[in-house]
Amino acid sequence: MVSIEMIVAARARLRGHARRTPLLSSPFLDEIAGRRLFIKAECLQHTGSFKFRGGWSAVSALEPEVRARGVIAFSSGNHAQGVALAARLHGVPSVIIMPDDAPKLKISNTRALGAEVVLYDRAKEDRDAIGARLSEERRLTLIKPFDEPQVIAGQGTTGLEIAEQAEEEGVSSAEVLAPCGGGGLTSGIALALEARTPGFRVRPCEPEGFDDTTRSLASGRIERNATLSGSICDAIITPQPGNITFPILKRLAGPGIVVTDEEALRAMALAFTRLKIVVEPGGAVALAAALFHGEQLQEDAAIVVTSGGNVDDEMFARALALRG
Protein backbone atom coordinates (compact mmCIF):
# COMPACT_ATOMS: atom_id res chain seq x y z
CA MET A 1 0.00 0.00 0.00
CA VAL A 2 3.03 2.26 0.53
CA SER A 3 5.98 1.58 -1.76
CA ILE A 4 9.51 2.88 -2.02
CA GLU A 5 8.43 4.49 -5.31
CA MET A 6 5.85 6.56 -3.41
CA ILE A 7 8.53 7.68 -0.96
CA VAL A 8 10.88 8.64 -3.79
CA ALA A 9 8.02 10.52 -5.49
CA ALA A 10 7.20 12.29 -2.21
CA ARG A 11 10.81 13.32 -1.94
CA ALA A 12 10.68 14.90 -5.40
CA ARG A 13 7.58 16.87 -4.37
CA LEU A 14 9.24 17.94 -1.09
CA ARG A 15 12.44 19.14 -2.76
CA GLY A 16 12.98 22.86 -2.17
CA HIS A 17 10.18 22.86 0.42
CA ALA A 18 11.15 20.51 3.24
CA ARG A 19 14.54 20.87 4.84
CA ARG A 20 17.22 18.18 4.67
CA THR A 21 17.86 18.16 8.40
CA PRO A 22 21.42 17.59 9.63
CA LEU A 23 22.84 14.48 11.26
CA LEU A 24 24.47 15.70 14.48
CA SER A 25 26.80 14.02 16.95
CA SER A 26 28.76 14.68 20.12
CA PRO A 27 31.65 12.78 21.69
CA PHE A 28 30.00 13.44 25.06
CA LEU A 29 26.82 11.62 24.05
CA ASP A 30 28.81 8.76 22.53
CA GLU A 31 30.49 8.31 25.89
CA ILE A 32 27.18 8.16 27.79
CA ALA A 33 25.64 5.80 25.25
CA GLY A 34 28.67 3.55 24.98
CA ARG A 35 28.44 3.59 21.19
CA ARG A 36 28.47 6.06 18.30
CA LEU A 37 25.25 8.08 18.13
CA PHE A 38 24.07 10.09 15.14
CA ILE A 39 21.13 12.37 15.75
CA LYS A 40 18.76 13.11 12.86
CA ALA A 41 17.50 16.50 14.03
CA GLU A 42 13.96 16.64 12.67
CA CYS A 43 13.14 19.24 15.32
CA LEU A 44 14.89 21.59 12.86
CA GLN A 45 12.34 20.77 10.16
CA HIS A 46 9.86 23.49 9.15
CA THR A 47 7.17 23.88 11.88
CA GLY A 48 9.55 22.20 14.33
CA SER A 49 8.81 18.55 13.52
CA PHE A 50 8.96 15.87 10.84
CA LYS A 51 5.20 16.25 10.39
CA PHE A 52 5.74 18.93 7.76
CA ARG A 53 7.07 16.20 5.46
CA GLY A 54 3.86 14.16 5.64
CA GLY A 55 1.67 17.24 5.48
CA TRP A 56 3.41 18.55 2.38
CA SER A 57 3.46 15.11 0.78
CA ALA A 58 -0.29 14.61 1.26
CA VAL A 59 -1.38 18.13 0.26
CA SER A 60 0.89 18.18 -2.80
CA ALA A 61 -0.40 14.76 -3.92
CA LEU A 62 -4.03 15.94 -4.17
CA GLU A 63 -5.66 16.76 -7.50
CA PRO A 64 -5.56 20.57 -7.86
CA GLU A 65 -9.37 20.98 -7.89
CA VAL A 66 -9.70 18.81 -4.78
CA ARG A 67 -6.87 20.61 -3.02
CA ALA A 68 -8.41 23.99 -3.80
CA ARG A 69 -11.44 23.21 -1.60
CA GLY A 70 -9.14 22.81 1.38
CA VAL A 71 -7.95 20.20 3.83
CA ILE A 72 -8.83 19.15 7.36
CA ALA A 73 -6.77 17.36 10.01
CA PHE A 74 -7.03 16.33 13.64
CA SER A 75 -3.90 16.53 15.68
CA SER A 76 -2.50 17.28 19.11
CA GLY A 77 -0.26 19.78 17.44
CA ASN A 78 2.67 18.81 15.27
CA HIS A 79 0.64 17.26 12.45
CA ALA A 80 -1.63 20.30 12.70
CA GLN A 81 1.24 22.70 12.11
CA GLY A 82 2.66 20.59 9.32
CA VAL A 83 -0.65 20.46 7.45
CA ALA A 84 -1.45 24.12 8.14
CA LEU A 85 1.84 25.35 6.70
CA ALA A 86 1.68 22.95 3.76
CA ALA A 87 -1.85 24.20 2.97
CA ARG A 88 -0.85 27.84 3.30
CA LEU A 89 2.15 27.41 1.03
CA HIS A 90 -0.17 25.76 -1.52
CA GLY A 91 -2.60 28.67 -1.14
CA VAL A 92 -5.51 26.53 0.11
CA PRO A 93 -7.55 26.70 3.34
CA SER A 94 -7.09 24.30 6.28
CA VAL A 95 -9.22 23.38 9.28
CA ILE A 96 -7.47 21.75 12.23
CA ILE A 97 -9.31 19.90 15.01
CA MET A 98 -7.26 19.95 18.21
CA PRO A 99 -7.83 18.74 21.77
CA ASP A 100 -8.41 21.70 24.06
CA ASP A 101 -5.59 20.49 26.36
CA ALA A 102 -2.92 20.62 23.62
CA PRO A 103 0.11 22.81 24.46
CA LYS A 104 -0.83 26.47 24.07
CA LEU A 105 2.16 27.05 21.83
CA LYS A 106 0.98 24.41 19.37
CA ILE A 107 -2.54 25.85 19.23
CA SER A 108 -1.36 29.41 18.72
CA ASN A 109 1.24 28.39 16.15
CA THR A 110 -1.36 26.47 14.16
CA ARG A 111 -3.63 29.52 14.10
CA ALA A 112 -0.71 31.77 13.16
CA LEU A 113 0.07 29.48 10.24
CA GLY A 114 -3.31 30.37 8.78
CA ALA A 115 -5.43 27.42 9.89
CA GLU A 116 -8.95 27.60 11.33
CA VAL A 117 -8.58 25.77 14.66
CA VAL A 118 -11.57 23.85 16.10
CA LEU A 119 -11.01 22.73 19.71
CA TYR A 120 -12.70 19.67 21.27
CA ASP A 121 -12.78 17.95 24.64
CA ARG A 122 -10.62 14.81 24.50
CA ALA A 123 -12.68 13.03 27.19
CA LYS A 124 -16.20 13.89 26.04
CA GLU A 125 -16.20 14.46 22.28
CA ASP A 126 -15.41 12.22 19.32
CA ARG A 127 -12.87 13.94 17.11
CA ASP A 128 -13.57 11.57 14.22
CA ALA A 129 -17.25 12.55 14.21
CA ILE A 130 -16.37 16.25 14.30
CA GLY A 131 -13.93 15.75 11.45
CA ALA A 132 -16.40 13.76 9.36
CA ARG A 133 -19.11 16.39 9.77
CA LEU A 134 -16.87 19.32 8.88
CA SER A 135 -15.25 17.61 5.93
CA GLU A 136 -18.64 16.67 4.51
CA GLU A 137 -20.14 20.12 5.00
CA ARG A 138 -17.24 21.95 3.38
CA ARG A 139 -16.00 19.19 1.05
CA LEU A 140 -12.59 19.29 2.70
CA THR A 141 -10.11 16.45 2.26
CA LEU A 142 -9.14 14.74 5.49
CA ILE A 143 -5.37 14.39 5.98
CA LYS A 144 -4.99 11.65 8.59
CA PRO A 145 -1.98 11.97 10.90
CA PHE A 146 -0.43 8.55 10.19
CA ASP A 147 -2.75 5.97 8.63
CA GLU A 148 -2.58 7.57 5.20
CA PRO A 149 -0.22 6.32 2.46
CA GLN A 150 0.93 9.74 1.25
CA VAL A 151 1.63 10.86 4.80
CA ILE A 152 3.70 7.73 5.44
CA ALA A 153 5.51 8.32 2.13
CA GLY A 154 6.35 11.86 3.24
CA GLN A 155 7.69 10.73 6.62
CA GLY A 156 9.65 8.05 4.77
CA THR A 157 11.76 10.73 3.10
CA THR A 158 13.46 11.03 6.52
CA GLY A 159 14.62 7.46 5.96
CA LEU A 160 16.05 8.23 2.52
CA GLU A 161 18.08 11.05 4.07
CA ILE A 162 19.23 8.81 6.93
CA ALA A 163 20.50 6.23 4.44
CA GLU A 164 22.45 8.89 2.52
CA GLN A 165 23.81 10.64 5.58
CA ALA A 166 24.88 7.37 7.22
CA GLU A 167 26.86 6.56 4.09
CA GLU A 168 28.48 10.02 4.20
CA GLU A 169 29.50 9.26 7.80
CA GLY A 170 30.86 5.85 6.85
CA VAL A 171 28.23 3.99 8.92
CA SER A 172 27.38 0.71 7.23
CA SER A 173 25.42 -0.96 10.02
CA ALA A 174 23.22 0.65 12.66
CA GLU A 175 19.92 0.55 14.46
CA VAL A 176 17.60 3.48 13.77
CA LEU A 177 15.69 4.64 16.85
CA ALA A 178 12.59 6.76 16.28
CA PRO A 179 9.81 8.08 18.51
CA CYS A 180 6.61 6.18 17.72
CA GLY A 181 3.02 7.36 18.09
CA GLY A 182 0.72 6.02 15.39
CA GLY A 183 3.71 4.75 13.46
CA GLY A 184 3.77 7.03 10.42
CA LEU A 185 7.39 8.06 10.92
CA THR A 186 8.69 4.65 11.97
CA SER A 187 6.92 2.76 9.19
CA GLY A 188 7.97 5.31 6.56
CA ILE A 189 11.59 5.13 7.68
CA ALA A 190 11.43 1.32 7.81
CA LEU A 191 10.24 1.16 4.19
CA ALA A 192 12.93 3.57 3.01
CA LEU A 193 15.69 1.69 4.82
CA GLU A 194 14.42 -1.69 3.57
CA ALA A 195 15.08 -0.42 0.04
CA ARG A 196 18.26 1.56 0.68
CA THR A 197 20.16 0.02 3.61
CA PRO A 198 18.57 -3.33 4.44
CA GLY A 199 20.98 -3.88 7.35
CA PHE A 200 19.51 -0.94 9.31
CA ARG A 201 16.77 -2.05 11.67
CA VAL A 202 14.19 0.42 12.99
CA ARG A 203 13.47 0.40 16.73
CA PRO A 204 10.27 2.23 17.73
CA CYS A 205 10.60 4.12 21.03
CA GLU A 206 7.72 5.03 23.36
CA PRO A 207 7.01 6.51 26.79
CA GLU A 208 6.14 4.22 29.71
CA GLY A 209 2.40 3.62 30.00
CA PHE A 210 1.82 4.45 26.33
CA ASP A 211 3.72 1.57 24.78
CA ASP A 212 1.00 0.29 22.46
CA THR A 213 3.41 -0.33 19.58
CA THR A 214 5.99 -2.11 21.74
CA ARG A 215 3.30 -4.41 23.13
CA SER A 216 1.71 -4.89 19.71
CA LEU A 217 5.04 -5.91 18.21
CA ALA A 218 5.57 -8.34 21.08
CA SER A 219 2.13 -9.96 20.81
CA GLY A 220 1.92 -9.77 17.03
CA ARG A 221 -1.45 -8.01 17.01
CA ILE A 222 -2.68 -4.47 17.59
CA GLU A 223 -2.82 -3.59 21.31
CA ARG A 224 -4.39 -0.44 22.75
CA ASN A 225 -3.16 1.98 25.38
CA ALA A 226 -5.13 1.87 28.64
CA THR A 227 -5.42 5.66 28.73
CA LEU A 228 -4.64 8.62 26.50
CA SER A 229 -3.81 11.28 29.07
CA GLY A 230 -1.17 11.76 31.73
CA SER A 231 1.97 11.74 29.59
CA ILE A 232 4.25 14.69 28.98
CA CYS A 233 5.00 13.13 25.57
CA ASP A 234 1.80 14.53 24.01
CA ALA A 235 3.17 14.42 20.46
CA ILE A 236 3.30 10.63 20.31
CA ILE A 237 0.25 9.54 22.31
CA THR A 238 -2.22 7.63 20.11
CA PRO A 239 -4.79 4.97 21.03
CA GLN A 240 -3.07 2.19 19.06
CA PRO A 241 -0.84 1.54 16.03
CA GLY A 242 -2.46 2.24 12.65
CA ASN A 243 -4.06 -0.34 10.41
CA ILE A 244 -1.67 0.60 7.61
CA THR A 245 1.40 1.31 9.73
CA PHE A 246 1.30 -1.74 12.00
CA PRO A 247 1.72 -4.44 9.32
CA ILE A 248 4.76 -2.54 8.03
CA LEU A 249 6.24 -2.30 11.53
CA LYS A 250 5.48 -5.97 12.24
CA ARG A 251 7.38 -6.97 9.11
CA LEU A 252 10.33 -4.57 9.43
CA ALA A 253 10.73 -3.03 12.90
CA GLY A 254 11.22 -3.74 16.58
CA PRO A 255 11.43 -4.72 19.28
CA GLY A 256 10.20 -1.47 20.80
CA ILE A 257 12.03 0.35 23.57
CA VAL A 258 10.18 2.04 26.45
CA VAL A 259 11.54 5.02 28.41
CA THR A 260 10.29 6.96 31.43
CA ASP A 261 9.16 10.59 31.32
CA GLU A 262 12.19 11.48 33.44
CA GLU A 263 14.52 9.83 30.95
CA ALA A 264 12.92 11.82 28.14
CA LEU A 265 13.48 15.03 30.12
CA ARG A 266 17.11 14.09 30.78
CA ALA A 267 17.61 13.43 27.09
CA MET A 268 16.17 16.89 26.34
CA ALA A 269 18.69 18.47 28.72
CA LEU A 270 21.59 16.57 27.14
CA ALA A 271 20.43 17.54 23.65
CA PHE A 272 20.43 21.16 24.85
CA THR A 273 23.97 20.97 26.24
CA ARG A 274 25.65 18.69 23.74
CA LEU A 275 23.82 19.23 20.45
CA LYS A 276 22.41 22.76 20.86
CA ILE A 277 18.99 21.62 19.72
CA VAL A 278 15.57 21.98 21.34
CA VAL A 279 13.63 18.73 21.62
CA GLU A 280 10.16 18.20 23.07
CA PRO A 281 9.50 15.25 25.43
CA GLY A 282 7.85 13.03 22.83
CA GLY A 283 10.60 13.91 20.36
CA ALA A 284 13.28 12.90 22.85
CA VAL A 285 12.19 9.32 23.66
CA ALA A 286 14.46 7.74 21.02
CA LEU A 287 17.46 9.72 22.29
CA ALA A 288 16.53 8.66 25.83
CA ALA A 289 16.40 5.03 24.68
CA ALA A 290 19.86 5.29 23.09
CA LEU A 291 21.36 7.03 26.12
CA PHE A 292 19.76 5.07 28.94
CA HIS A 293 18.75 1.68 27.50
CA GLY A 294 21.78 0.85 25.44
CA GLU A 295 21.70 -2.72 26.74
CA GLN A 296 18.70 -3.30 24.46
CA LEU A 297 20.71 -2.35 21.35
CA GLN A 298 22.87 -4.65 19.24
CA GLU A 299 24.90 -2.49 16.88
CA ASP A 300 27.98 -0.32 17.48
CA ALA A 301 26.20 2.68 15.99
CA ALA A 302 22.71 4.06 16.51
CA ILE A 303 20.94 6.69 14.44
CA VAL A 304 18.44 8.52 16.59
CA VAL A 305 15.58 10.66 15.32
CA THR A 306 14.70 13.68 17.48
CA SER A 307 11.32 14.13 15.88
CA GLY A 308 10.06 17.45 17.23
CA GLY A 309 10.92 20.53 19.26
CA ASN A 310 7.60 22.20 20.02
CA VAL A 311 7.91 22.51 23.77
CA ASP A 312 6.65 25.21 26.13
CA ASP A 313 9.16 27.24 28.16
CA GLU A 314 7.91 25.69 31.42
CA MET A 315 8.46 22.10 30.30
CA PHE A 316 11.91 22.95 28.95
CA ALA A 317 12.87 24.64 32.20
CA ARG A 318 11.67 21.48 33.99
CA ALA A 319 14.07 19.39 31.89
CA LEU A 320 17.00 21.67 32.71
CA ALA A 321 16.08 21.85 36.40
CA LEU A 322 16.09 18.06 36.69
CA ARG A 323 19.87 17.95 36.71
CA GLY A 324 20.01 20.95 39.07
Place this chain on the structure above:
Amino acid sequence: MVSIEMIVAARARLRGHARRTPLLSSPFLDEIAGRRLFIKAECLQHTGSFKFRGGWSAVSALEPEVRARGVIAFSSGNHAQGVALAARLHGVPSVIIMPDDAPKLKISNTRALGAEVVLYDRAKEDRDAIGARLSEERRLTLIKPFDEPQVIAGQGTTGLEIAEQAEEEGVSSAEVLAPCGGGGLTSGIALALEARTPGFRVRPCEPEGFDDTTRSLASGRIERNATLSGSICDAIITPQPGNITFPILKRLAGPGIVVTDEEALRAMALAFTRLKIVVEPGGAVALAAALFHGEQLQEDAAIVVTSGGNVDDEMFARALALRG
Protein backbone atom coordinates in the same frame (compact mmCIF):
# COMPACT_ATOMS: atom_id res chain seq x y z
CA MET B 1 47.51 38.26 3.89
CA VAL B 2 44.39 36.08 3.78
CA SER B 3 43.20 35.19 0.30
CA ILE B 4 40.16 33.43 -1.12
CA GLU B 5 42.55 30.64 -2.16
CA MET B 6 43.46 30.11 1.50
CA ILE B 7 39.76 29.88 2.40
CA VAL B 8 39.13 27.38 -0.39
CA ALA B 9 42.15 25.35 0.76
CA ALA B 10 40.89 25.46 4.35
CA ARG B 11 37.57 24.16 3.17
CA ALA B 12 39.24 21.20 1.50
CA ARG B 13 41.04 20.41 4.76
CA LEU B 14 37.80 20.76 6.75
CA ARG B 15 35.79 18.47 4.46
CA GLY B 16 34.53 15.43 6.35
CA HIS B 17 35.56 17.03 9.67
CA ALA B 18 33.60 20.26 10.08
CA ARG B 19 29.85 20.20 9.65
CA ARG B 20 28.07 22.09 6.87
CA THR B 21 25.59 23.77 9.21
CA PRO B 22 22.02 24.32 7.98
CA LEU B 23 20.43 27.60 6.94
CA LEU B 24 17.23 27.82 8.99
CA SER B 25 14.21 30.10 8.77
CA SER B 26 10.82 30.73 10.32
CA PRO B 27 7.83 32.72 9.05
CA PHE B 28 7.39 33.96 12.64
CA LEU B 29 10.85 35.51 12.72
CA ASP B 30 10.36 37.01 9.25
CA GLU B 31 7.27 38.74 10.58
CA ILE B 32 9.08 40.23 13.58
CA ALA B 33 12.03 41.32 11.45
CA GLY B 34 9.94 42.72 8.63
CA ARG B 35 12.10 40.92 6.06
CA ARG B 36 13.21 37.43 5.14
CA LEU B 37 15.73 36.04 7.63
CA PHE B 38 17.99 33.06 7.04
CA ILE B 39 19.85 31.77 10.07
CA LYS B 40 23.23 30.12 9.58
CA ALA B 41 23.21 27.89 12.65
CA GLU B 42 26.88 27.64 13.56
CA CYS B 43 25.85 26.72 17.11
CA LEU B 44 25.31 23.28 15.54
CA GLN B 45 28.98 23.08 14.54
CA HIS B 46 31.21 20.60 16.38
CA THR B 47 32.02 21.92 19.90
CA GLY B 48 28.98 24.19 19.62
CA SER B 49 30.52 27.09 17.74
CA PHE B 50 32.15 28.17 14.47
CA LYS B 51 35.50 28.17 16.28
CA PHE B 52 36.05 24.52 15.38
CA ARG B 53 36.49 25.64 11.76
CA GLY B 54 39.39 27.97 12.58
CA GLY B 55 40.88 25.52 15.05
CA TRP B 56 40.84 22.69 12.53
CA SER B 57 42.12 24.93 9.77
CA ALA B 58 45.09 26.13 11.82
CA VAL B 59 46.04 22.74 13.30
CA SER B 60 45.70 20.95 9.96
CA ALA B 61 47.84 23.58 8.22
CA LEU B 62 50.86 22.97 10.49
CA GLU B 63 53.85 20.92 9.32
CA PRO B 64 53.43 17.42 10.80
CA GLU B 65 56.58 17.60 12.94
CA VAL B 66 55.57 20.99 14.33
CA ARG B 67 52.01 19.83 14.97
CA ALA B 68 53.25 16.73 16.78
CA ARG B 69 54.78 18.88 19.56
CA GLY B 70 51.34 20.29 20.32
CA VAL B 71 49.43 23.56 20.23
CA ILE B 72 48.48 26.24 22.75
CA ALA B 73 45.62 28.73 22.72
CA PHE B 74 44.10 31.35 24.99
CA SER B 75 40.36 31.68 24.92
CA SER B 76 37.30 32.44 27.02
CA GLY B 77 35.95 29.14 25.82
CA ASN B 78 34.74 28.56 22.28
CA HIS B 79 38.13 28.89 20.59
CA ALA B 80 39.48 26.68 23.38
CA GLN B 81 37.04 23.89 22.59
CA GLY B 82 37.60 24.25 18.86
CA VAL B 83 41.37 23.97 19.18
CA ALA B 84 41.17 21.20 21.80
CA LEU B 85 38.96 18.98 19.63
CA ALA B 86 40.97 19.72 16.48
CA ALA B 87 44.16 18.79 18.32
CA ARG B 88 42.65 15.61 19.76
CA LEU B 89 41.35 14.49 16.37
CA HIS B 90 44.86 15.08 14.97
CA GLY B 91 46.31 13.06 17.88
CA VAL B 92 48.42 15.93 19.26
CA PRO B 93 48.45 17.59 22.73
CA SER B 94 46.87 20.98 23.46
CA VAL B 95 47.22 23.49 26.28
CA ILE B 96 44.44 26.04 26.74
CA ILE B 97 44.82 29.21 28.82
CA MET B 98 41.41 30.36 30.07
CA PRO B 99 40.22 33.17 32.36
CA ASP B 100 39.10 31.72 35.70
CA ASP B 101 35.69 33.45 35.32
CA ALA B 102 34.87 31.67 32.05
CA PRO B 103 31.56 29.72 32.08
CA LYS B 104 32.05 26.48 33.99
CA LEU B 105 30.61 24.51 31.10
CA LYS B 106 33.26 25.83 28.73
CA ILE B 107 36.10 25.02 31.13
CA SER B 108 34.86 21.49 31.82
CA ASN B 109 34.16 20.83 28.13
CA THR B 110 37.64 21.94 27.17
CA ARG B 111 39.17 19.56 29.72
CA ALA B 112 36.89 16.74 28.60
CA LEU B 113 38.06 17.28 25.01
CA GLY B 114 41.53 16.32 26.15
CA ALA B 115 43.16 19.71 26.65
CA GLU B 116 45.36 20.73 29.57
CA VAL B 117 43.59 23.82 30.93
CA VAL B 118 45.61 26.60 32.61
CA LEU B 119 43.42 29.18 34.40
CA TYR B 120 44.46 32.81 34.97
CA ASP B 121 43.01 35.91 36.63
CA ARG B 122 41.68 38.27 33.94
CA ALA B 123 42.27 41.36 36.09
CA LYS B 124 45.72 40.57 37.49
CA GLU B 125 47.59 38.35 35.06
CA ASP B 126 48.77 38.82 31.48
CA ARG B 127 47.55 35.93 29.37
CA ASP B 128 49.95 36.74 26.56
CA ALA B 129 52.93 36.43 28.93
CA ILE B 130 51.64 33.11 30.28
CA GLY B 131 51.11 31.86 26.73
CA ALA B 132 54.55 32.99 25.57
CA ARG B 133 56.27 31.28 28.50
CA LEU B 134 54.46 27.97 28.06
CA SER B 135 54.84 27.86 24.30
CA GLU B 136 58.57 28.52 24.61
CA GLU B 137 59.10 25.95 27.36
CA ARG B 138 57.26 23.17 25.55
CA ARG B 139 57.79 24.28 21.94
CA LEU B 140 54.04 24.46 21.40
CA THR B 141 52.57 26.38 18.47
CA LEU B 142 50.33 29.25 19.50
CA ILE B 143 46.94 29.24 17.71
CA LYS B 144 45.66 32.80 18.10
CA PRO B 145 41.89 33.18 18.35
CA PHE B 146 41.44 35.60 15.45
CA ASP B 147 44.56 37.46 14.31
CA GLU B 148 45.96 34.44 12.51
CA PRO B 149 45.59 33.91 8.76
CA GLN B 150 44.77 30.18 8.89
CA VAL B 151 42.17 30.78 11.60
CA ILE B 152 40.53 33.51 9.52
CA ALA B 153 40.63 31.20 6.49
CA GLY B 154 38.86 28.50 8.51
CA GLN B 155 36.12 30.86 9.71
CA GLY B 156 35.81 32.07 6.11
CA THR B 157 34.52 28.64 5.09
CA THR B 158 31.29 29.74 6.79
CA GLY B 159 31.07 32.43 4.13
CA LEU B 160 31.56 29.94 1.29
CA GLU B 161 28.64 27.91 2.63
CA ILE B 162 26.50 31.03 3.06
CA ALA B 163 27.08 31.95 -0.59
CA GLU B 164 26.07 28.46 -1.74
CA GLN B 165 23.09 28.16 0.57
CA ALA B 166 21.80 31.63 -0.33
CA GLU B 167 21.85 30.60 -3.97
CA GLU B 168 19.94 27.40 -3.12
CA GLU B 169 17.32 29.60 -1.42
CA GLY B 170 17.15 31.95 -4.40
CA VAL B 171 18.55 34.89 -2.43
CA SER B 172 20.60 37.11 -4.73
CA SER B 173 21.04 40.13 -2.52
CA ALA B 174 21.31 40.27 1.28
CA GLU B 175 23.17 41.66 4.25
CA VAL B 176 25.08 39.12 6.32
CA LEU B 177 24.94 39.81 10.06
CA ALA B 178 27.55 38.15 12.23
CA PRO B 179 28.55 38.42 15.89
CA CYS B 180 31.93 40.17 16.09
CA GLY B 181 34.61 39.82 18.76
CA GLY B 182 38.13 40.07 17.39
CA GLY B 183 36.78 39.86 13.87
CA GLY B 184 37.98 36.43 12.72
CA LEU B 185 34.54 35.25 11.69
CA THR B 186 33.36 38.52 10.17
CA SER B 187 36.56 39.14 8.21
CA GLY B 188 36.67 35.53 6.99
CA ILE B 189 33.07 35.69 5.82
CA ALA B 190 33.66 39.10 4.22
CA LEU B 191 36.56 37.73 2.16
CA ALA B 192 34.58 34.68 1.06
CA LEU B 193 31.59 36.77 0.04
CA GLU B 194 33.75 39.31 -1.77
CA ALA B 195 34.85 36.47 -4.06
CA ARG B 196 31.56 34.60 -4.31
CA THR B 197 28.66 37.03 -3.92
CA PRO B 198 30.02 40.58 -4.08
CA GLY B 199 26.56 42.06 -3.47
CA PHE B 200 26.39 40.61 0.05
CA ARG B 201 27.63 43.08 2.65
CA VAL B 202 28.78 41.91 6.08
CA ARG B 203 27.46 43.77 9.12
CA PRO B 204 29.39 43.10 12.36
CA CYS B 205 27.14 42.95 15.44
CA GLU B 206 28.24 43.66 19.01
CA PRO B 207 26.86 44.07 22.54
CA GLU B 208 26.38 47.54 24.00
CA GLY B 209 29.47 48.75 25.87
CA PHE B 210 31.75 46.39 23.94
CA ASP B 211 31.34 47.89 20.49
CA ASP B 212 35.02 48.33 19.62
CA THR B 213 34.57 47.18 16.02
CA THR B 214 31.53 49.37 15.39
CA ARG B 215 33.40 52.43 16.71
CA SER B 216 36.57 51.47 14.86
CA LEU B 217 34.68 51.18 11.58
CA ALA B 218 33.07 54.56 12.23
CA SER B 219 36.33 56.35 13.04
CA GLY B 220 38.44 54.45 10.53
CA ARG B 221 41.06 53.38 13.09
CA ILE B 222 41.29 50.74 15.81
CA GLU B 223 39.37 51.74 18.95
CA ARG B 224 39.52 49.90 22.27
CA ASN B 225 36.79 48.82 24.66
CA ALA B 226 36.79 50.72 27.96
CA THR B 227 36.44 47.51 29.96
CA LEU B 228 36.52 43.75 29.34
CA SER B 229 34.12 42.54 32.00
CA GLY B 230 30.45 42.97 32.76
CA SER B 231 28.92 41.53 29.60
CA ILE B 232 26.90 38.35 29.37
CA CYS B 233 28.25 38.00 25.81
CA ASP B 234 31.55 36.52 27.00
CA ALA B 235 32.25 34.76 23.71
CA ILE B 236 32.75 37.97 21.76
CA ILE B 237 34.45 40.31 24.24
CA THR B 238 37.92 41.30 23.03
CA PRO B 239 39.99 44.42 23.79
CA GLN B 240 39.94 45.67 20.18
CA PRO B 241 39.72 44.52 16.54
CA GLY B 242 42.73 42.58 15.30
CA ASN B 243 45.62 43.99 13.31
CA ILE B 244 44.91 41.53 10.50
CA THR B 245 41.13 41.46 10.78
CA PHE B 246 40.47 45.20 11.01
CA PRO B 247 41.88 46.24 7.61
CA ILE B 248 39.71 43.53 6.01
CA LEU B 249 36.63 44.74 7.87
CA LYS B 250 37.39 48.36 7.06
CA ARG B 251 37.54 47.54 3.35
CA LEU B 252 34.57 45.16 3.18
CA ALA B 253 32.22 45.38 6.17
CA GLY B 254 30.00 47.63 8.24
CA PRO B 255 28.55 49.73 9.61
CA GLY B 256 28.37 47.77 12.84
CA ILE B 257 25.13 47.21 14.75
CA VAL B 258 24.96 47.35 18.56
CA VAL B 259 22.40 45.48 20.67
CA THR B 260 21.62 45.37 24.38
CA ASP B 261 22.11 42.31 26.59
CA GLU B 262 18.34 42.09 26.96
CA GLU B 263 17.89 42.03 23.19
CA ALA B 264 20.43 39.21 22.95
CA LEU B 265 18.48 37.25 25.58
CA ARG B 266 15.20 37.87 23.74
CA ALA B 267 16.78 36.65 20.51
CA MET B 268 17.91 33.48 22.34
CA ALA B 269 14.32 32.87 23.48
CA LEU B 270 12.98 33.37 19.96
CA ALA B 271 15.63 31.05 18.51
CA PHE B 272 14.49 28.46 21.07
CA THR B 273 10.81 28.78 20.14
CA ARG B 274 11.02 29.35 16.41
CA LEU B 275 14.18 27.62 15.25
CA LYS B 276 14.66 24.94 17.93
CA ILE B 277 18.31 25.87 18.37
CA VAL B 278 20.29 26.80 21.46
CA VAL B 279 22.24 30.03 21.13
CA GLU B 280 24.49 31.67 23.71
CA PRO B 281 24.24 35.44 24.39
CA GLY B 282 27.29 36.40 22.32
CA GLY B 283 26.12 34.09 19.54
CA ALA B 284 22.72 35.76 19.48
CA VAL B 285 23.71 39.39 18.93
CA ALA B 286 23.37 39.23 15.13
CA LEU B 287 19.93 37.67 15.41
CA ALA B 288 19.02 40.38 17.93
CA ALA B 289 20.23 43.02 15.47
CA ALA B 290 18.10 41.58 12.67
CA LEU B 291 15.01 41.25 14.87
CA PHE B 292 15.17 44.52 16.81
CA HIS B 293 17.26 46.93 14.72
CA GLY B 294 15.89 46.26 11.26
CA GLU B 295 15.78 50.00 10.58
CA GLN B 296 19.56 49.86 10.22
CA LEU B 297 19.35 47.30 7.41
CA GLN B 298 18.94 48.01 3.71
CA GLU B 299 18.14 44.74 1.96
CA ASP B 300 14.92 42.68 1.82
CA ALA B 301 16.79 39.64 3.07
CA ALA B 302 19.28 39.15 5.90
CA ILE B 303 21.47 36.15 6.57
CA VAL B 304 22.21 35.91 10.27
CA VAL B 305 24.98 33.86 11.83
CA THR B 306 24.18 32.37 15.25
CA SER B 307 27.80 31.70 16.05
CA GLY B 308 27.70 29.62 19.23
CA GLY B 309 25.49 27.77 21.69
CA ASN B 310 27.68 27.12 24.73
CA VAL B 311 25.43 28.56 27.40
CA ASP B 312 24.88 27.46 31.01
CA ASP B 313 21.42 26.29 32.11
CA GLU B 314 21.01 29.34 34.37
CA MET B 315 21.64 31.87 31.60
CA PHE B 316 19.31 30.03 29.26
CA ALA B 317 16.57 29.92 31.89
CA ARG B 318 17.09 33.69 32.31
CA ALA B 319 16.45 34.20 28.59
CA LEU B 320 13.24 32.17 28.71
CA ALA B 321 12.07 33.86 31.93
CA LEU B 322 12.45 37.29 30.34
CA ARG B 323 9.25 36.89 28.36
CA GLY B 324 7.48 35.28 31.34
